[in-house]
Amino acid sequence: xxxxxxxxxxxxxxxxxxxxxxxxxxxxxxxxxxxxxxxxxxxxxxxxxxxxxxxxxxxxxxxxxxxxxxxxxxxxxxxxxxxxxxxxxxxxxxxxxxxxxxxxxxxxxxxxxxxxxxxxxxxxxxxxxxxxxxxxxxxxxxxxxxxxxxxxxxxxxxxxxxxxxxxxxxxxxxxxxxxxxxxxxxxxxxxxxxxxxxxxxxxxxxxxxxxxxxxxxxxxxxxxxxxxxxxxxxxxxxxxxxxxxxxxxxxxxxxxxxxxxxxxxxxxxxxxxxxxxxxxxxxxxxxxxxxxxxxxxxxxxxxxxxxxxxxxxxxxxxxxxxxxxxxxxxxxxxxxxxxxxxxxxxxxxxxxxxxxxxxxxxxxxxxxxxxxxxxxxxxxxxxxxxxxxxxxxxxxxxxxxxxxxxxxxxxxxxxxxxx
Amino acid sequence: xxxxxxxxxxxxxxxxxxxxxxxxxxxxxxxxxxxxxxxxxxxxxxxxxxxxxxxxxxxxxxxxxxxxxxxxxxxxxxxxxxxxxxxxxxxxxxxxxxxxxxxxxxxxxxxxxxxxxxxxxxxxxxxxxxxxxxxxxxxxxxxxxxxxxxxxxxxxxxxxxxxxxxxxxxxxxxxxxxxxxxxxxxxxxxxxxxxxxxxxxxxxxxxxxxxxxxxxxxxxxxxxxxxxxxxxxxxxxxxxxxxxxxxxxxxxxxxxxxxxxxxxxxxxxxxxxxxxxxxxxxxxxxxxxxxxxxxxxxxxxxxxxxxxxxxxxxxxxxxxxxxxxxxxxxxxxxxxxxxxxxxxxxxxxxxxxxxxxxxxxxxxxxxxx
Numbered sequence: 001x002x003x004x005x006x007x008x009x010x011x012x013x014x015x016x017x018x019x020x021x022x023x024x025x026x027x028x029x030x031x032x033x034x035x036x037x038x039x040x041x042x043x044x045x046x047x048x049x050x051x052x053x054x055x056x057x058x059x060x061x062x063x064x065x066x067x068x069x070x071x072x073x074x075x076x077x078x079x080x081x082x083x084x085x086x087x088x089x090x091x092x093x094x095x096x097x098x099x100x101x102x103x104x105x106x107x108x109x110x111x112x113x114x115x116x117x118x119x120x121x122x123x124x125x126x127x128x129x130x131x132x133x134x135x136x137x138x139x140x141x142x143x144x145x146x147x148x149x150x151x152x153x154x155x156x157x158x159x160x161x162x163x164x165x166x167x168x169x170x171x172x173x174x175x176x177x178x179x180x181x182x183x184x185x186x187x188x189x190x191x192x193x194x195x196x197x198x199x200x201x202x203x204x205x206x207x208x209x210x211x212x213x214x215x216x217x218x219x220x221x222x223x224x225x226x227x228x229x230x231x232x233x234x235x236x237x238x239x240x241x242x243x244x245x246x247x248x249x250x251x252x253x254x255x256x257x258x259x260x261x262x263x264x265x266x267x268x269x270x271x272x273x274x275x276x277x278x279x280x281x282x283x284x285x286x287x288x289x290x291x292x293x294x295x296x297x298x299x300x301x302x303x304x305x306x307x308x309x310x311x312x313x314x315x316x317x318x319x320x321x322x323x324x325x326x327x328x329x330x331x332x333x334x335x336x337x338x339x340x341x342x343x344x345x346x347x348x349x350x351x352x353x354x355x356x357x358x359x360x361x362x363x364x365x366x367x368x369x370x371x372x373x374x375x376x377x378x379x380x381x382x383x384x385x386x387x388x389x390x391x392x393x394x395x396x397x398x399x400x401x402x403x404x405x406x407x408x409x410x411x412x413x414x415x416x417x418x419x
Numbered sequence: 420x421x422x423x424x425x426x427x428x429x430x431x432x433x434x435x436x437x438x439x440x441x442x443x444x445x446x447x448x449x450x451x452x453x454x455x456x457x458x459x460x461x462x463x464x465x466x467x468x469x470x471x472x473x474x475x476x477x478x479x480x481x482x483x484x485x486x487x488x489x490x491x492x493x494x495x496x497x498x499x500x501x502x503x504x505x506x507x508x509x510x511x512x513x514x515x516x517x518x519x520x521x522x523x524x525x526x527x528x529x530x531x532x533x534x535x536x537x538x539x540x541x542x543x544x545x546x547x548x549x550x551x552x553x554x555x556x557x558x559x560x561x562x563x564x565x566x567x568x569x570x571x572x573x574x575x576x577x578x579x580x581x582x583x584x585x586x587x588x589x590x591x592x593x594x595x596x597x598x599x600x601x602x603x604x605x606x607x608x609x610x611x612x613x614x615x616x617x618x619x620x621x622x623x624x625x626x627x628x629x630x631x632x633x634x635x636x637x638x639x640x641x642x643x644x645x646x647x648x649x650x651x652x653x654x655x656x657x658x659x660x661x662x663x664x665x666x667x668x669x670x671x672x673x674x675x676x677x678x679x680x681x682x683x684x685x686x687x688x689x690x691x692x693x694x695x696x697x698x699x700x701x702x703x704x705x706x707x708x709x710x711x712x713x714x715x716x717x718x719x720x721x722x723x724x725x726x727x728x729x730x731x732x733x734x735x736x737x738x739x740x741x742x743x744x745x746x747x748x749x750x751x752x753x754x755x756x757x758x759x760x761x762x763x764x765x766x767x768x769x770x771x772x773x774x775x776x777x778x779x780x781x782x783x784x785x786x787x788x
Contacts, residue, residue: 082750084767087743121549124517128747131715135751145547145554148520152531171560178553342528367488367743370521374528390487 005232005291011257015240035115050200062093066287068107088125122146152343161318164330176329203246213254214313226275228264231307276301283364284393346378360416385415427615433622438506449507452515453679458585463569469621471658490741491771493518548713582695588625595632596685607640610673646672651731655739665778675729683708723755
């Protein structure tokens with residue numbers, strides 16, 4: 001099977017072309033002295049954008065390294081420096097790539113020099129990785145705390161956009177809002193640039209618009225059978241714009257994606273015309289082998305119609321009302337909870353599975369996931385069979401393709417087809 | 420039996436001893452993690468009982484709930500909670516590690532999914548550790564919440580003078596443990612006995628522990644035989660002395676450590692000139708070696724200093740399976756130690772239960788270099 005998968009949507013292809021062009025231009029700007037931030041996916045990028053400071057998303061770069069089959073090499077470079085190559089790989093691969101001395105081997109010309117690393121401390125490894133950036137590359141870091149709220153809001157997705165103060169919790173919002181002000185002060189001091197409040201509010205509004213288009217696309221795919229596309233298309237179509245969240249391009253890309261999905265649905269186009277089974281992939285994308293997701297279409301008519309990327313864009317990012325900086329804190333202070341906190345995530349996955357008519361779930365377990373047991377349990381109790389796979393989404397070294405294909409095939413035959 | 424042996428014996432059967440106290444009418448609040456302020460629990464009239472793994476029975480359900488990303492020690496604690504093996508009336512958990520957070524979030528979810536399941540009332544003490552005023556402000560509010568929850572469980576308010584008194588006893592306890600640690604460095608107390616003394620203190624009132632420690636320090640404590648190696652332990656926490664025993668039974672002496680079941684637990688006094696809650700908040704946020712564990716560079720520098728001060732001639736980074744995050748510290752620790760001329764032996768993916776083969780490999784790696 002092709003590692004890249006077969007892509008059908010022009011919006012997905014266009015997003016990838018845009019990203020390449022953007023990256024090439026960024027490399028030139030950084031070479032000319034522009035300061036560049038490397039930020040984790042759950043760090044508030046909107047602040048950088050409001051100050052005209054470019055940023056690369058740590059996990060996006062890791063996915064590029066994985067897709068180009070470079071991740072094992074970069075993990076090896078970390079191991080050579082005495083770091084573990086078997087923990088938090090997804091967050092560490094970028095550092096490994098920064099140790100690359102042979103740029104000819106690096107994807108897309110390599111990671112430009114980083115001026116600041118920004119992270120949120122949602123695992124015990126994150127602060128260590130930040131420290132390693134400093135030790136190895138002299139890169140200063142800014143870390144956000146990952147506070148834990150003791151409440152378990154019911155059906156958070158129905159309330160988060162407008163009642164975010166209550167859903168996220170005042171204590172966490174106070175903390176992250178104060179931290180955002182510290183980050184802004186640091187950036188102003190480092191770069192000489194000023195935080196532009198008006199620009200910031202415009203960015204927040206564009207980001208909300210973008211996610212509304214994602215929401216429409218998600219809802220349409222959920223209720224359309226056969227599905228007009230699979231996740232090999234929806235993932236890049238939604239995620240590349242996500243890293244340009246708050247731009248007109250990002251908003252327009254999300255709209256183009258929706259328009260294309262709507263046209264495909266109206267025209268009866270399908271990822272798999274012979275769709276018989278709708279599958280859900282829970283967990284991070286298998287960046288080194290997206291083609292894997294399409295393997296089961298021919299034999300079983302089994303289509304992966306759902307991944308978290310479009311769904312969390314639809315449900316997790318919109319914030320309306322309130323003080324702008326605080327609303328940004330509300331976007332990220334609980335972000336990891338939506339996808340991986342027991343009592344938050346499990347109900348959401350069940351809701352998504354039901355709305356999409358999902359008949360089987362393949363659940364990629366990562367060691368960092370707090371909610372795997374509860375998610376699988378909730379789905380099984382809802383009558384939706386789950387296959388758990390223990391693998392790393394960015395590190396192909398332990399990926400046994402034949403074994404995992406076999407397991408999913410047996411799962412489909414024994415638990416999905418027989419329902 | 421010497422007082423040190425008595426303390427070790429108490430540590431070995433601490434949960435049975437706590438059960439006896441509870442049966443006699445002493446309410447017990449269990450806690451998980453070194454960030455929980457024992458003094459606040461004592462001020463509320465409870466016996467604070469730090470939970471540690473017990474190895475009775477199967478942990479299959481706990482393993483399934485928490486998954487392999489959580490270390491075995493925490494999974495065994497969950498197994499003990501699920502089977503009601505700890506004699507506790509309530510449970511406080513903290514943010515000292517991702518393992519403890521996941522233990523809390525899983526218990527919370529189980530309590531909601533299975534309300535008939537007998538689980539203790541829970542409180543999560545979300546003390547955080549970045550060295551910023553923003554985190555300090557957050558922590559002060561959390562400690563106020565913890566005091567409120569303990570008051571609610573106790574059915575009465577906890578007044579400042581009561582907290583102050585508990586702090587004074589806890590500070591005295593820290594001083595006494597530090598003096599015991601000094602005797603260990605002099606070669607008069609083994610690492611096994613030191614860990615036992617510390618562990619006993621996590622399961623009895625501070626005043627009682629202080630009395631026993633005072634008795635130990637009054638001596639006499641004869642010098643031990645000259646050790647073949649003086650070992651400083653880094654890496655995973657050791658809730659039991661089994662690894663220390665494997666080394667010391669072969670002639671080594673574990674002269675120090677940087678984990679939260681050893682000497683760092685006694686580091687850093689609460690400032691008694693501040694209001695009690697502010698003093699506690701500051702000490703647990705940034706004012707102790709345990710708090711410093713969250714600062715990779717600071718921890719490495721401290722470990723190197725302490726290893727030299729303890730007269731170590733080798734450092735061992737013993738990392739349990741599930742504690743892979745600690746492996747990210749190794750280059751920093753290695754650099755800090757090498758500038759002090761101390762070699763570092765690294766043992767990763769270790770099991771909590773040290774079998775004969777693991778013991779042999781440990782001895783070979785550390786003592787036969």
